[in-house]
Structures are given as structure tokens and as C-alpha cells.
Amino acid sequence: MKRFLLVSMSIAIFAACAGSPKQSTDSAGGADRAQFTPVSGMLLRRCGSLDCHGRIYRNFRLVGVGGRRLDDKYYPDGPATTEDEIDHNFQAILGIEPEIMRTVIAEGGANPQRLTVVRKGRGSEDHKGGQRIGLGDDADICLTSWLASDVDSDACARATTQRLP
């Protein structure tokens, strides 16, 4: 009886974890949702305006304040970005190249330029929006540190609030 309880308890714990955002972590081969929040803010700011990846006609689509909203009752100018929107952005970036993303993350973020999102952001691959992330700038550090599973939140915050140019 005791044994049964123990087993069912561990199943319950397992199931509970599987239902949490960690689940998307697993399917993405280690991409970290918990660390993604500041990255989402940076991406939204640099790429997510309504005339770019805030458009529904783009395949890589970002949502949140300053861009398109998931909730019909919300506006681009408010209220603040929701957790659902950050989840959406997380799935959006993973969905571009899931296999390569998995490999890059498994290798500790080495050679991030294997990812088209990094190349396009840096403008090193044909990109309608040109260069939005400079090699080694705060936005670049933000994205690549997340791929290395050690996100630099300060760099993300700077890249999010920075006035460009």
C-alpha cells in the first residue's frame, strides 16, 4: 500500500511537471522558457513592430505590447505583455528551426549563427528588415546567452529599452 502511494505520488509529481511550461522546454531539447522572458522583450522591441514580425503575414510572428496582441481586447499600446504572449513568442522562435535549435542548445550555444534567426537578425543573411542585431551588441548578447542557457538579463533589458539609433 505504502509502495503504491509512493509510486502514484511520483507519477503525480511527474505529471504536474509535464504540465508546466517545462514541457515546452523538453520538446525544444533544452531551450529554456524560464529564461526567455527578457529575450522576448528584446525580440519584441527589435523585431516585433506591427510593420515587421508583428504582422500576421510573417512566418516568425511576435506578439506583445508595442506590437500585435493575442487577446482581442488588448491594444498594441497596452496593457503589458502577458505570459501567454511570451509563451507564444517562445514557441515562435523554437518553431523556426527546431532541430538546429536543439543542437545549438545541446552544444552550449556554440556557433549560434547556425540559426537563421541569428543570421537574419545580424543581417548576415538576406533579411527584409536588414540588420536589427549587431554582432556582439546587447541584443546579440541577450539572444546568444539564452541559447547558451545562461541568459544575460541585463543585456536584454538594455537592448529592450535602448533608443535606436
Next chain:
Amino acid sequence: MRAIGFVFLGAFVALSSSCIDPVHSDDVDALGPEAPGVPEGLTHRAGQPCLTCHGGLGPGSPRFSVAGTVYLKRTDTAALQGATVVITDADGDSRSVETNEVGNFRIERDTWNPIFPLRISLSYQGEDATMKTLVNGNGGCNFCHRGDGDSTHSPRVYLRTK
């Protein structure tokens, strides 16, 4: 898993059609005919996305780099005449334009072809309003700012919240 497959499929479809966006003529048609009594000129189509027609694909000419409409309040359709719109481009180059009696303004692309992204602010008799985010690709304000706004459009460009 299914979701990822779907994203993949979507990415494929989008990739193969990424240059087309929705058909330009549909976008133009969706804006409807000219309002009766308003000539095709600087007072027409206030609040509409000017660059849909003046963005190089026609039917409007000349081609504009930046154009839009400014209102007094977020919640009201009264135009703001005499506001100064300041546009600063990625090189720090900037231009100021005044709005007319229907709130419209425009810069012809032959006069100035700014480098994106753009920073935007506007002022009127000591009051001002600034756009916090950047314009990354479309110089037509009303492409993003439309009417009272919704989940995909910010409200009309306005000076005052109320």
C-alpha cells in the same frame, strides 16, 4: 508535436509566398472609393494608410516616404491642424512637417528617403507626444494607427489621451 509540424508547414507556405504579402490591389480596394466632394490631394483619405497607395505600387502618385494623419484626442475624430511631426531616421537625419486642416501630412520620397528605423514625435503649442517604439519598415502612420484601435492596430495618432 503536432503544433511544431503545423508551424513547419506554415513556415513553408509563408516562405514560398513571403514576398507577396496580401495582394496589393485587394488592399487598395478595401479602402473604398474617394469621399464625395474631396479632391485627390492633400486633404483626401484622412486616417487611411497613405502608403498603401503612395508607396510605389500605385495607384497614388507621387510616392511618399512618410505620411499620415494626426488627431487631437485618442478618443475623438477631430483632426489636429498645425501640429509638427518630427521624424528622425537611423542616421540621425530628421525632418519636421506640419499637419493640414484634416490632420494630414506627407513627405515625398524624392525629397527625403529616410533610413529605417525611424523615431517619431509630435508637438503642438507646447504639448507633445512621442512614440516609444520604432517604425521599422512602413512610413505610413495609419498602417499601424487606425480608428479607435484593436489588437492589431494602435489607435489614431493623437496629441492628448482625452
